[in-house]
Amino acid sequence: MPNEAVRVRFPPSPTGLLHVGSAxxxxxxxxxxxxxxxxxxxxxxxxxxxxxxxxxxxxALRVLEWLGIDWDEGPTRQTERMDEYVSTAExxxxxxxxxxxxxxxxxxxxxxxxxxKQGLPLTYxxxxxxxxxxxxxxxxxxxxxxxxxxxxxxxxETVIEDVIRGVVRWDNALQGDFIILxxxxxxxxxxxxxxxxxxxxxxxxLRGEDLLSSTPRQLAVYRAVGAPEPRFGHLPMILGPxxxxxxxxxxxxxxxxxxxxxxxxxxxxxxxxxxxxxxxDRTTVMTRxxxxxxxxxxxxxxxxxxxxxxxxxxxxxxxxxxxxxGRFTSELQRYxxxxxxxxxxxxxxxxxxxxxxxxxxxxxxxxxxxxxxxxGPVEYDEEAVRRVVDDPDAPRALESARAALEQVADWDxxxxxxxxxxxxxETGLKPRVLFGPVRVAISxxxxxxxxxESLQLLGxxxxxxxxxxxxxxxxxEG
RNA sequence: GCCCCCAUCGGCUAGUGGCCUAGGCCUCCGCCCUUUCAAGGCGGCAACACGGGUUCGAAUCCCGUUGGGGGUACCA
Numbered sequence: 001m002p003n004e005a006v007r008v009r010f011p012p013s014p015t016g017l018l019h020v021g022s023a024x025x026x027x028x029x030x031x032x033x034x035x036x037x038x039x040x041x042x043x044x045x046x047x048x049x050x051x052x053x054x055x056x057x058x059x060a061l062r063v064l065e066w067l068g069i070d071w072d073e074g075p076t077r078q079t080e081r082m083d084e085y086v087s088t089a090e091x092x093x094x095x096x097x098x099x100x101x102x103x104x105x106x107x108x109x110x111x112x113x114x115x116x117k118q119g120l121p122l123t124y125x126x127x128x129x130x131x132x133x134x135x136x137x138x139x140x141x142x143x144x145x146x147x148x149x150x151x152x153x154x155x156x157e158t159v160i161e162d163v164i165r166g167v168v169r170w171d172n173a174l175q176g177d178f179i180i181l182x183x184x185x186x187x188x189x190x191x192x193x194x195x196x197x198x199x200x201x202x203x204x205x206l207r208g209e210d211l212l213s214s215t216p217r218q219l220a221v222y223r224a225v226g227a228p229e230p231r232f233g234h235l236p237m238i239l240g241p242x243x244x245x246x247x248x249x250x251x252x253x254x255x256x257x258x259x260x261x262x263x264x265x266x267x268x269x270x271x272x273x274x275x276x277x278x279x280x281d282r283t284t285v286m287t288r289x290x291x292x293x294x295x296x297x298x299x300x301x302x303x304x305x306x307x308x309x310x311x312x313x314x315x316x317x318x319x320x321x322x323x324x325x326g327r328f329t330s331e332l333q334r335y336x337x338x339x340x341x342x343x344x345x346x347x348x349x350x351x352x353x354x355x356x357x358x359x360x361x362x363x364x365x366x367x368x369x370x371x372x373x374x375x376g377p378v379e380y381d382e383e384a385v386r387r388v389v390d391d392p393d394a395p396r397a398l399e400s401a402r403a404a405l406e407q408v409a410d411w412d413x414x415x416x417x418x419x420x421x422x423x424x425x426e427t428g429l430k431p432r433v434l435f436g437p438v439r440v441a442i443s444x445x446x447x448x449x450x451x452x453e454s455l456q457l458l459g460x461x462x463x464x465x466x467x468x469x470x471x472x473x474x475x476x477e478g
Numbered sequence: 479g480c481c482c483c484c485a486u487c488g489g490c491u492a493g494u495g496g497c498c499u500a501g502g503c504c505u506c507c508g509c510c511c512u513u514u515c516a517a518g519g520c521g522g523c524a525a526c527a528c529g530g531g532u533u534c535g536a537a538u539c540c541c542g543u544u545g546g547g548g549g550u551a552c553c554a
Contacts, residue, residue, distance in 0.1 A: 013554050048553060105552075112550095121480045122550055147552050165483070174481060174550095182552040189554045213482055213549040236484080236547095243546065274490065274503095281492035282502045301491080304547065308489050311504040317517080360517045370516085384514095417513095424512080435513045447515045 006038025007203045010071070011193065013045040014056035017254035018063045020307065021208060021238045021246060024272045028235060029206050030069045031273065031295040041200050042074035045193065047186050049079075063255045067265050068288060073200070078192050081199075085187035088195060088225065089148045089180055097224045098180060100146030101128040102139040123176025124149070148181035150191070150220060158216040163204070163233035164300045170216045178217050190214060194221040197230060206233045206297075209304070210245075233297055236276045237304040246307050258312070262335045262364025264323075267316035275305040285318045317362035329354040335364040343368060343375050352457060356449040373443045374457050378466060380444040387446065388437045389473060397434040398441060398471040400427045402464060411460045413452040420452070441470035 010026040012018065033040040044060075046052035061075070078085075092098035101124075103111075112122050129151065131139075139146070154173040162168050180191035187195075197205060212234045222229050240250035247253065258268055270286055278301070279286070279294045286294070323331065329351050336344035343350060353371050361367060373379070388394045404423040408415050424434050439451055442458055455463050 011554090015554075045554065051553080101552090103552095108551085116479060119479050123480090162483095168482070170481070179552050184552080186552085188552070193554085208548090209483065210548055211554085214554090215482095234483080239547080241489080245547075271490095276490095278491055280502090284490090284503050303484050305491085306489055308504070311490065314504055321517090358517095360515075362516065366516075421512090431512050432514070439514055443514095445514090449517095451513055 004203060006033060006036040007041065007201055008033050008038060008206055009041040009043060009197065009200060009202050010069075011043045011045050011196070012060055013048060013051075013189075014053060014060060015048065015051040016056060017256060018060045019246070019253055020255060020258075020272065021253075023063065023067065023255045023268075024238060024275060025206070025208055025235060026064060026069050027067070027269060027272050028277070028295075028300070030071075031292055032204070032206065032297060033072070034292045035295045038203075039072045040070075041076075041202065042071035043076045043078070043196060043200075045078050045189065047078045047189070047192055049186070059256070063259075066259055067255065067269055076196075078187070078196065081192075081196070082186070084199075085192055085195060086181065086185055089187070089191070092150065092180075092224055093148060096151075098148050098150045099129050099131075099177075100136065101149045101177075101179070102131070102136070102144045102146050103128060104144070121174045121176075123174060124178070126177050129177060145183040147179045147183045149177040150180045150217075150224060152177050152217070152220050158219055160215060160219070160232050162212075163206075163231050163297050165212075165234060165302050168212070168215075170213075172216070175216055175220075180221070190217045191221060194218040195225075198222065198225065198227040202230050204231045204233060206235060209234045209237050233300070235300065236302055238275055239304050239306045241306060241308075243306065250307070251309070253307075260338070262339075262367075263312070263316050264319045264331065266322075267312065267319040270319065271312045271315050275307065276301050285315065285322070287322070313362050320358060320361055320364075323358070325355050325358065328358045332364055332367060336367070339365075341368060343372065346375060349375055353449075356453040356457070360449060370447070371449060373445075373448070374454065378442070378444040380440075381446070384440045384444060384446045385470075385473070388440045388470065391433075391437065393429055393433050394437040395471065395474045396427055397429055397437045398467055400429070401434060401438045402467045402471065405455070405460070405464060405467070408460070411456060413450075413456045416455050417452045437470070438467060441467045 008029040010029050012022050012026075030040055032038065042064075044052075044057055046057075057075075064070075089098060093100065108124070111125060115122055128146075128149070152172065152175045154175070157169050157171050158175075159167060159169045178190055179188055181187055215232055219229060238246045240246045242250075255268065259265070266288055269288055269291065273286070273291050273295070274284070277295065277299055279299070320328065332354050333344065333347055333350050336350065353374050357367060357371050361370065391397075400423040401420060404419040404426075405416065408419045420435065420438070421431070423429075424431050427434065435451055436446070439448055440446060442448075442454060442463055448454060458466075
């Protein structure tokens with residue numbers, strides 16, 4: 001029943017941190033492979049030796065693992081296949097499909113600016129293609145080492161049926177012969193990339209739109225070596241809030257930063273899937289399995305999308321709530337360990353507190369500020385304290401709460417709630433008026449987990465002590 | 479300069495000629511939840527870039543303009 005086995009690939013160049021744009025490309029390839037039961041090939045394009053680093057490879061591997069993107073073949077590296085690129089280039093020269101080019105960078109620049117001036121496309125003139133043997137010998141004697149250029153037939157046009165953009169066409173006369181092997185004998189991206197895809201029998205090339213205009217040149221390589229052509233699908237770019245290509249100056253753009261800030265991999269995957277793809281007109285929160293089941297190329301959008309951190313944050317909250325309590329606790333503990341938080345040293349306490357914050361957090365990084373008062377002494381937020389001090393009902397609220405809580409026999413959330421509501425009736429104070437000061441008294445803030453659960457976890461003595469302590473402020477400050 | 483791509487609320491998007499006085503989600507604003515709130519519930523603001531066609535009928539098709547993006551390297 002599967003027609004043609006799908007074979008896709010993700011070929012990052014290990015020259016820096018894995019960008020969210022690259023991660024999205026990896027994700028779409030992975031989703032497509034998993035959805036179709038196909039194969040995902042991982043390969044590192046490290047022919048740019050000056051910029052490629054082993055650290056970047058490790059980092060990319062860790063990020064993919066964290067995101068839960070696994071691959072079926074590889075990882076391979078282009079530097080392992082150097083001989084292959086060179087011998088293929090030589091064969092193309094022997095076949096007359098490529099030729100040595102002796103032009104220097106300066107000559108090329110001059111040519112380009114001249115064409116620029118004339119309003120012509122900036123393509124290579126092809127002058128070295130017509131060199132005589134004698135001229136070649138002369139250049140060699142001058143010590144020039146040639147690069148190899150592939151002959152690009154200027155006749156007609158190159159047409160593809162892009163999987164997500166439809167028909168795209170280019171005038172072949174505007175392409176020009178391009179370099180496939182540098183003068184140092186290393187291959188260019190335009191050459192190594194298609195050759196590797198051919199070797200891996202890739203059926204679908206799904207990549208960013210920034211690579212759309214390099215398609216004709218790569219197709220020329222397929223044709224030169226007589227390989228069957230793949231389908232191409234160019235994914236929309238991810239933009240920053242200013243609609244420019246997303247970059248460092250927009251803030252966090254490496255996937256690791258989001259991991260370190262306490263985002264869940266599932267939330268990041270869900271969010272990334274939604275930039276450029278949608279399932280229908282109403283589904284937003286999806287698990288990894290749902291994404292795999294629903295992902296199709298037909299629903300990928302061709303227009304670029306802005307990276308919206310606010311929505312990622314919200315989605316992360318949704319995914320935090322989707323976790324089972326046990327899983328939430330372990331994710332939280334893992335995050336605290338990673339951050340080197342002091343709270344990480346009290347895993348039992350973390351496990352006790354986790355359930356009462358799971359409904360409220362959007363990011364794991366909020367935990368410490370949100371529930372730190374349950375781990376040690378309170379740190380009073382000045383603003384919160386002032387609100388209590390300015391409240392004429394506060395002294396009465398604190399005193400009645402203290403008195404009521406003192407009478408609680410079994411110190412659990414239910415009994416605590418009953419006692420505090422009783423205090424409301426007795427004093428005639430509205431719950432929000434009475435509970436507010438109590439909250440500040442025990443947590444030091446106006447924002448905290450559920451009040452009754454917090455009191456229970458804090459313990460009777462500590463709770464009463466904190467309420468009394470805040471009450472004393474009225475004596476000294478009032 | 480030249481080539482290519484894109485164009486629905488502030489953001490992500492649904493919409494493939496009539497179901498659209500354009501739907502959902504995020505943000506923002508307001509209200510509610512006899513517990514604050516960053517959680518939950520409810521409600522509100524807010525868009526088919528512009529101009530021509532085609533058609534009985536256009537957000538949807540065609541052309542142009544404008545705007546944005548990408549490419550134009552011995553980077554990938």
